[in-house]
Amino acid sequence: MITDEARERVRGWFSGRLPADWQDAPAEISIDRDEIVVTLQIPDVEAGESDAETEEARAGRASAFREETREQRMAIAREAQRRYERTVSWGVTVGGHEELFTHLAAPTMTRLRQPQRQVLDTLVDAGVARSRADALAWCVRLVAQHEDDWLTELRGAMSQVADVRTKGPQA
Known part of the structure; x- marks a missing residue:
């Protein structure tokens, strides 16, 4: 069982550790016995001419963010994994598009x-x-x-x- 205090500590640590330019809003942090999932909300793309175009632009933005931040995310994850003894996984939300980059399947x-x-x-x-x-x-x-x-x-x-x-x- 993860206490509210433990959740607050993890959220606080990530809030202080994550670069401000990575987020449009505070990161969503979800925690269980095995894993911490950090979902960042990044700025939305300009709407395309169709829903399909907008969705693909959002997917492309998520993919670009993943590649551009990989080294820094991995460094933060290693730090957090030592500190909290849980796997750290990442994801982003761009507009209505949510994508998990890595996550544990236990x-x-x-x-x-x-x-x-x-x-x-x-x-x-x-x-x-x-x-x-x-x-x-x-x-x-x-x-x-x-x-x-x-x-x-x-x-x-x-x-x-x-x-x-x-x-x-x-x-």
């Missing part, structure tokens, strides 16, 4: 009974997913999308419990 083991395996196999057979692992990831994304408010409330409650534990007697 294996997760689970035991499923036949009815749950049949759900995954249906998704694979229908071409929604390439494998059971992809189908399970798809299901997790779907639940997160539809249960975001509930999950946010649950994470907040867990964070409060962690904060209360830290204030209690130490063993």
